[in-house]
Amino acid sequence: MRPLLVEASSEGQGRSDLHRHRPTTGRPPFASLDLLPTLLAVQNRRASTSPTLDTVGAVIAVANQKGGVAKTTTVHSLSAGLAERGRRVLMVDLDPQASLTFSTGIDSDTLDGSVHDVMLGRTKAADVLIERNEISLLPSSIDLAGSEIHLLTKTGREFVLRRSLKALVDGYDYVFIDCAPSLGILTVNALTAADHVLIPFQTETLSHRAVGQLLETIDDVRHYTNDELVVLGGVATMYDSRTRLGKQVLADVEDIHGFAVLPPPIPRSVRVAEAPGKGKSVLEHARRSKSAEAYRELAGEIEKRT
Numbered sequence: 372m373r374p375l376l377v378e379a380s381s382e383g384q385g386r387s388d389l390h391r392h393r394p395t396t397g398r399p400p401f402a403s404l405d406l407l408p409t410l411l412a413v414q415n416r417r418a419s420t421s422p423t424l425d426t427v428g429a430v431i432a433v434a435n436q437k438g439g440v441a442k443t444t445t446v447h448s449l450s451a452g453l454a455e456r457g458r459r460v461l462m463v464d465l466d467p468q469a470s471l472t473f474s475t476g477i478d479s480d481t482l483d484g485s486v487h488d489v490m491l492g493r494t495k496a497a498d499v500l501i502e503r504n505e506i507s508l509l510p511s512s513i514d515l516a517g518s519e520i521h522l523l524t525k526t527g528r529e530f531v532l533r534r535s536l537k538a539l540v541d542g543y544d545y546v547f548i549d550c551a552p553s554l555g556i557l558t559v560n561a562l563t564a565a566d567h568v569l570i571p572f573q574t575e576t577l578s579h580r581a582v583g584q585l586l587e588t589i590d591d592v593r594h595y596t597n598d599e600l601v602v603l604g605g606v607a608t609m610y611d612s613r614t615r616l617g618k619q620v621l622a623d624v625e626d627i628h629g630f631a632v633l634p635p636p637i638p639r640s641v642r643v644a645e646a647p648g649k650g651k652s653v654l655e656h657a658r659r660s661k662s663a664e665a666y667r668e669l670a671g672e673i674e675k676r677t
C-alpha cells in the first residue's frame with residue numbers, strides 16, 4: 372500500500388501520461404470555478420503550511436458526475452466487502468443528497484452534526500462519526516449543499532476535506548469518499564484528499580464525453596492540488612452480460628480513456644436496489660446474491676491493487 376494522503380510535493384507537477392489517448396477540449400483548468408489565483412496562492416504556500424499526512428492505507432474517491440451510476444452503492448458494498456476481510460474502513464458521505472447515510476439506515480435529518488459542520492470548521496470529523504456494522508461513517512445531510520457557497524470565499528478551499536481527514540484516517544485501512552454527481556468544489560475536495568479514484572459507470576448509458584470531462588478534472592487536480600492522485604480504474608455497474616452493447620463498452624473504455632476496468636462487472640439485480648431501503652449493503656441484505664459476490668471479488672481486487 373502507498374502511504375495515505377501523502378502531501379503533494381511542489382515538484383513533479385507534470386501530468387501523467389495515463390490519459391494520453393484522450394482528446395482534450397482545450398478548456399482552461401477549473402474554468403467554471405475561476406480558481407486560478409487561489410490555486411496559485413495555495414500552491415506557493417504549500418511547502419510551509421500543508422499538512423504532513425502520514426499513515427497507512429488508501430483513500431479512494433468514488434467519482435462520476437453522472438448521477439445513478441452506482442457510486443453510493445459501490446462505496447457501501449466495497450466497504451462491506453473490505454470489512455468482511457478484516458479491514459478497518461471509513462466511509463465519507465460527501466453528497467448533499469446523503470444517499471450513503473440513508474443507505475446505512477440513518478435519517479440524516481436527526482443528526483447532531485455531519486460532514487457539513489466539518490467542512491465549515493465547526494467541529495472535528497471524529498466528533499460526528501457513526502459506527503455501523505463494523506464500518507465508520509462520516510455522515511452527510513442536505514446542509515452540505517451550503518458548504519459549496521461557504522467554500523467559494525475561502526482560501527485553500529480545495530484542501531478543507533484533506534485537512535479534516537488528517538486527524539481521522541490514522542488506523543483505517545481504507546477510506547472511501549462518496550462524491551456528489553457534480554464536478555464542483557466538493558468533488559475537487561474529495562479528489563484532493565484521495566490517493567486513488569474509482570470511476571463507476573453504467574455500461575448501457577456510458578457517455579464517453581462525460582468520462583472525458585471527469586478525467587480532465589482529475590488532471591487539473593493532479594496539476595494544482597494533488598499530484599499523487601491515481602486512477603485506480605473503472606467499475607462496470609448494473610451490467611447485463613446478455614447484451615452486446617455492455618461487452619462492447621467494456622472493451623472500449625480502456626482503449627478510449629486509458630484506465631482499466633476492474634474485474635468483475637457488477638450484475639444488475641433487484642437485490643442491490645432493495646438494500647438501501649433496508650439500511651444495509653447488498654452483502655448483508657442478500658449475502659449469496661451474484662451482485663454481493665461480485666462486490667466481494669472486487670473488494671479483493673482493490674486490496675490487491677492498493
Ligand SMILES: Nc1ncnc2c1ncn2[C@@H]1O[C@H](COP(=O)(O)OP(=O)(O)O)[C@@H](O)[C@H]1O
Nearest residue numbers: 438439440441442443444609638639640643644
Ligand atoms: N447492480 C445494481 N443492480 C440494480 N440496481 C442497482 C445496482 N447498483 C445500483 N443500483 C440502484 O441504482 C440506483 C442508483 O445507484 P446509486 O448507487 O445511488 O448511484 P449514484 O450514487 O451514482 O447516484 C439506486 O437505486 C441503486 O439501488
Ligand SMILES: [Mg+2]
Nearest residue numbers: 442443466470
Ligand atoms: Mg450517490
